Amino acid sequence: MKKPSLTILGCHSSIPTDKFYPTAQILEMKGDSFLIDCGEGTQVQLRKAKIKFNKIAHIFISHLHGDHFFGLIGLLSTFHLLGREKSVNIYAPKGLKEIIDTHFKWSYTRLKYCIDHIELSSKKLEKIMENEKIEVYTIPLKHRIYTNGFLFKEKPSNRKLNMKEIKKIPDIKIVDYKNLKLGKDFMTKKGKIIPNYQLTFDPPKILSYAFCSDTSYHSPIIEHIKSVDLLYHESTFLKEEKNRAINTGHSTANEAACIAKKAKVKKLLLGHFSNRFPNIKAFEKEAKEIFFNVEASEPLKTYYLDY
Amino acid sequence: MKKPSLTILGCHSSIPTDKFYPTAQILEMKGDSFLIDCGEGTQVQLRKAKIKFNKIAHIFISHLHGDHFFGLIGLLSTFHLLGREKSVNIYAPKGLKEIIDTHFKWSYTRLKYCIDHIELSSKKLEKIMENEKIEVYTIPLKHRIYTNGFLFKEKPSNRKLNMKEIKKIPDIKIVDYKNLKLGKDFMTKKGKIIPNYQLTFDPPKILSYAFCSDTSYHSPIIEHIKSVDLLYHESTFLKEEKNRAINTGHSTANEAACIAKKAKVKKLLLGHFSNRFPNIKAFEKEAKEIFFNVEASEPLKTYYLDY
Numbered sequence: 001m002k003k004p005s006l007t008i009l010g011c012h013s014s015i016p017t018d019k020f021y022p023t024a025q026i027l028e029m030k031g032d033s034f035l036i037d038c039g040e041g042t043q044v045q046l047r048k049a050k051i052k053f054n055k056i057a058h059i060f061i062s063h064l065h066g067d068h069f070f071g072l073i074g075l076l077s078t079f080h081l082l083g084r085e086k087s088v089n090i091y092a093p094k095g096l097k098e099i100i101d102t103h104f105k106w107s108y109t110r111l112k113y114c115i116d117h118i119e120l121s122s123k124k125l126e127k128i129m130e131n132e133k134i135e136v137y138t139i140p141l142k143h144r145i146y147t148n149g150f151l152f153k154e155k156p157s158n159r160k161l162n163m164k165e166i167k168k169i170p171d172i173k174i175v176d177y178k179n180l181k182l183g184k185d186f187m188t189k190k191g192k193i194i195p196n197y198q199l200t201f202d203p204p205k206i207l208s209y210a211f212c213s214d215t216s217y218h219s220p221i222i223e224h225i226k227s228v229d230l231l232y233h234e235s236t237f238l239k240e241e242k243n244r245a246i247n248t249g250h251s252t253a254n255e256a257a258c259i260a261k262k263a264k265v266k267k268l269l270l271g272h273f274s275n276r277f278p279n280i281k282a283f284e285k286e287a288k289e290i291f292f293n294v295e296a297s298e299p300l301k302t303y304y305l306d307y
Numbered sequence: 308m309k310k311p312s313l314t315i316l317g318c319h320s321s322i323p324t325d326k327f328y329p330t331a332q333i334l335e336m337k338g339d340s341f342l343i344d345c346g347e348g349t350q351v352q353l354r355k356a357k358i359k360f361n362k363i364a365h366i367f368i369s370h371l372h373g374d375h376f377f378g379l380i381g382l383l384s385t386f387h388l389l390g391r392e393k394s395v396n397i398y399a400p401k402g403l404k405e406i407i408d409t410h411f412k413w414s415y416t417r418l419k420y421c422i423d424h425i426e427l428s429s430k431k432l433e434k435i436m437e438n439e440k441i442e443v444y445t446i447p448l449k450h451r452i453y454t455n456g457f458l459f460k461e462k463p464s465n466r467k468l469n470m471k472e473i474k475k476i477p478d479i480k481i482v483d484y485k486n487l488k489l490g491k492d493f494m495t496k497k498g499k500i501i502p503n504y505q506l507t508f509d510p511p512k513i514l515s516y517a518f519c520s521d522t523s524y525h526s527p528i529i530e531h532i533k534s535v536d537l538l539y540h541e542s543t544f545l546k547e548e549k550n551r552a553i554n555t556g557h558s559t560a561n562e563a564a565c566i567a568k569k570a571k572v573k574k575l576l577l578g579h580f581s582n583r584f585p586n587i588k589a590f591e592k593e594a595k596e597i598f599f600n601v602e603a604s605e606p607l608k609t610y611y612l613d614y
Binding site: 017043081096 | 348373377406409
């Protein structure tokens with residue numbers, strides 16, 4: 001299976017231009033492709049990134065400012081035009097369903113697939129999705145309107161069989177493999193206990209990703225994102241514009257780095273850059289003074305969680 | 308004043324890609340910039356075409372299929388973020404106001420400028436805008452949902468003064484210029500009549516533009532677009548897909564050319580091409596068999612009405 005990765009489709013704030021794309025990203029984890037936010041032009045960015053539309057079954061929308069969802073109606077419409085039949089789950093604040101329904105009502109469109117709207121309203125961390133391999137939680141953020149970040153966590157997977165050692169014990173049959181994978185010791189016919197660690201390898205490391213945008217500096221998120229492998233935290237401004245950040249409900253690169261440091265995350269990815277700073281390396285430089293493993297995200301670049 | 312021109316922002320149908328842009332175009336006429344349709348990505352195309360957002364005061368939306376208006380909410384939002392104060396008039400079918408209002412309600416946005424919604428419902432040609440220099444009419448089209456084309460006509464302007472001849476008649480004072488421009492003859496103090504044509508030049512030719520998309524072949528439009536200088540008529544398909552055109556409420560290049568020929572227009576511009584035909588020159592070739600002065604439109608290309 002592919003290593004978990006995050007592909008940035010857009011990482012600028014507010015106004016799209018021919019160089020700056022609003023927020024959208026694809027997390028590929030355990031075989032699923034999760035779309036996080038969907039600014040205008042996302043469907044074209046998805047094509048450029050060669051991500052198959054039909055693999056996207058879950059869409060997470062942080063909040064209802066346009067630069068985070070104005071591309072969604074176009075994407076849903078394209079799903080329909082391409083003949084999609086697989087349903088799609090949309091996790092978003094109240095209001096998005098009404099916006100989507102109003103669009104399709106006036107174009108007299110009856111979608112060929114189903115949309116399941118999961119309306120988010122909790123102001124506490126909340127598990128909103130779970131399958132056999134992954135759990136997704138909201139991360140309540142602090143912005144001008146109701147906003148969530150999202151925490152994606154792999155579930156522990158089974159231990160891996162050490163076939164070389166297993167072959168040495170003729171008593172172990174295929175039917176026993178399941179228990180070995182679950183970590184159980186093995187007892188031979190003669191009653192000898194063989195500890196599990198001799199017969200199996202550790203499972204792959206559990207990886208996690210946290211998306212936090214848009215938000216002011218907000219210390220309560222630290223406990224939720226503790227030790228994640230990759231944190232995407234907005235840094236709309238540099239610290240020279242700290243007052244503007246406060247007034248607009250955004251963060252500086254410096255603040256994003258403080259959060260990363262306090263949460264002891266493995267790596268920090270900055271984004272949601274204001275167009276007023278054409279050189280995104282300035283964000284990276286500012287954050288590096290506080291937190292070493294940081295990168296300013298770039299459109300169409302893929303970042304691996306297990307770097 | 309600049310010559311009237313049409314700049315194509317997008318001329319493909321349905322699904323945007325990194326090469327194909329959905330319908331949007333700017334007509335510049337007598338100092339005004341009129342935006343006609345506004346598919347996803349229009350604001351970025353406007354930037355590439357270096358068209359000033361603040362010059363757009365009138366937006367015409369043909370119908371409520373997504374490839375003709377999914378970029379509008381983003382553009383209106385950008386107007387707001389850029390601090391626009393000048394109001395904007397939107398001419399569109401019923402439904403668009405509800406869609407726009409629903410968006411801004413859920414983002415808690417109070418626009419800094421006013422939107423005047425002019426709701427179109429007539430099924431006959433109707434004058435919907437007029438100023439000192441221009442008139443705009445709907446052209447009822449035949450599509451799957453309620454759809455209008457638009458006819459833009461310059462008003463006759465005043466005759467131009469022939470200063471060389473005027474200077475020869477000392478009796479003519481500045482105060483008389485107004486009547487000369489209006490075409491009146493001049494009477495000298497001695498009662499001699501000098502005919503207007505000796506003192507003035509003809510005014511510039513009156514130009515007109517007709518936008519007809521989306522539509523099936525629909526002969527009733529011919530009388531409305533008679534002799535226009537430039538006709539943009541959709542040609543989603545080639546004649547090999549005529550049945551598909553009929554079933555989806557679209558036209559072939561052949562049919563667009565028939566309309567152009569019967570209406571005796573000066574020039575035909577084809578557009579709204581289906582993505583299934585990567586070579587747009589095929590549309591031009593098919594139409595040329597019937598109507599000589601035809602071009603397949605291209606994004607970011609400007610076409611002059613008085614060519």
